[in-house]
Amino acid sequence: MTKTENIIERGQQTVMNTYGRFPYVFEKGDGVYLYDKEGKKYLDFVAGIAVNSLGYGNPRLLRRLQEQMERCMHTSNLYWIEAQVALAERLTEKSCFDKVFFCNSGAEAVESSLKLARKYGDLTSNGERYEIITMENSFHGRTFGSITATGQQKYQKGLGPLLPGIRYAKYNDFDSVLEQVHDHTCAILLEPVQGEGGLIPATSEFMQKIRALCDERDMLMMVDEVQTGIGRCGTLFAHEQFGIEPDVCALAKGLGGGFPIGAMLAKDKAAAAFHPGDHASTFGGNPMASTAGLAVLEEIEAQNLTENARTVGAYLHSQAETLAAKYPAHIKGVRGLGLMQGIVLNNPDELLTIRLEAGKRGLLIISAGHDVLRMVPPLIIETKHIDEAMSILDEAFAALG
Known part of the structure; x- marks a missing residue:
């Protein structure tokens, strides 16, 4: 039995079965590569599901976390935390926003947004406005509030009854949004690019009309940038590319x-x-997490990684389109923004096969929606890595016959 097989067997006995896991156990990472327990090298186009923005082993991030860990890991939000204040200052300086609430995950950030919207609606209407419009095909998280906001029934199956007060409209269809708006509406929540829904960008016209509607009705325009934010799409916040301020x-x-x-x-x-x-959030914005956020923002600026996401993302898109032209029987098209790109397949049943074939050849890639290969590599990715990935995907599609 290999080391990997041993860990998988032990995990199957003790870890709850909530993931369809792939048979990999990774030992370490370096740059844009991961290495498994047997020493095999993988080019990582998953990045922890768009998380590892600086790749693996970034010196600034490691040094700052080590220094903070030696000083203090946690105090709680009963007291002021210097790193948290500094991160809030950095985020507000770089955005159109004024205040920050810190938590631990994307689902918690969305949950916080839903609660804020309800509070805003209550205070501005004597309790008459409480409903929130979200989009069909969206994904916002796994808590009860965020899963209700998620406009995909497959994630909600077996969890009913869901929370009241959420209405769904069609993405990129302003008339559909208008049909859902009424006197009880307090906010509209949407993604600049639908991630789990299949890497579908919003149109500028749609985003601008939503902004104007929210201004007209005194509703909050809320964007879920859990996946699109922090340089992923070529600007620090993806919504900047649509000419609006949420x-x-x-x-x-x-x-x-x-x-x-x-x-x-x-x-x-x-x-x-x-x-x-x-x-509130016990761990939200703790010294370690805030220090990590500061280091990431500093490194993005120092390395100009938003520009890298634009230029290398455009190269990834063009190379994926070249691949699509070579395999029209398998590939319908390519879509995305920056370093958040998807290859749309004609046959959704081929998704798993392609991912496994790519993995055999040393490329990690995931899916989005029911028919999209999702590519969200670290923001430090270079064109040579794009060429390496496309070569592997070429072999993977060729293996389909």
Whole structure:
């Protein structure tokens, strides 16, 4: 029995069966590569599901975390935390937002946004406005609030009854949104690029019309940037590319570079709805997580990784389109933004086969929606790595016949 097989067997006996795991156990990472227990090298186009923005072994991130760990790991939010204040300052300086609430994950950031929207609606209407519009095909997390906000029934199966007060509209269809808006609506929540839904970007027209509608009706426009934020799409926040300023933004994933952190950013008019006792998080914005967030933002700026996401992301898109032209029987097209790209398959049944064939050849890749190969590599990726990945995918598609 190999080391990997031993760990898998032990895990099957003790770890709850909530994931369809692939048969890999990784020992270490370096740059954009992972190495398994047997020493095999893999080019990582998953990045911990768009989390490891700086790849593996970034010196600044490791040094700062080590230094902070030696000083203090946790004090709680009963006291002021210097690194948390510094991270909040950095995030607000680089965005259109005024205040930050820190938590531990993307689902918690979305949950915080839903609660803030309800509080805002209550305070501005004497309790008459409480409903939130989200989009069909969206994904917002696994807590009861965020899973209700998620517009995909496959994630909600067996969990009913879901929470009341969520209505669903069609993504990129403004008329559909208008049909759902009424006197009880307090907010609209959407992703600039639908991630789990299949890497579908919003149109600028749709985002701008949503912004205008929210202004007209005094509703909060809330964006879920858990996956799209922190440089992933070629700007620090993806919504910047649509010419709008949201009222609330949920962040997580890439903000910690691998260390768990979530954040909800809000403009003052929305943030003012929260008062002491309205919301909290024991571990949110702790010294370790805040230090990680600061190191990530500093490194993104020092290495100009947003520009890298734009240029290398464009190269990834073009090379994937070349692959699509070579295999039209298997590939329908390519879509995405920055370093969040997807290859859309004609036959969804081939998704698993391609992922396994790529894995055999040393490339880690995941899916999105029911028919998309998702590519979300570390933001430090270079064109030579794109060429390596496309060569492997070429072999994987060729293996389909």
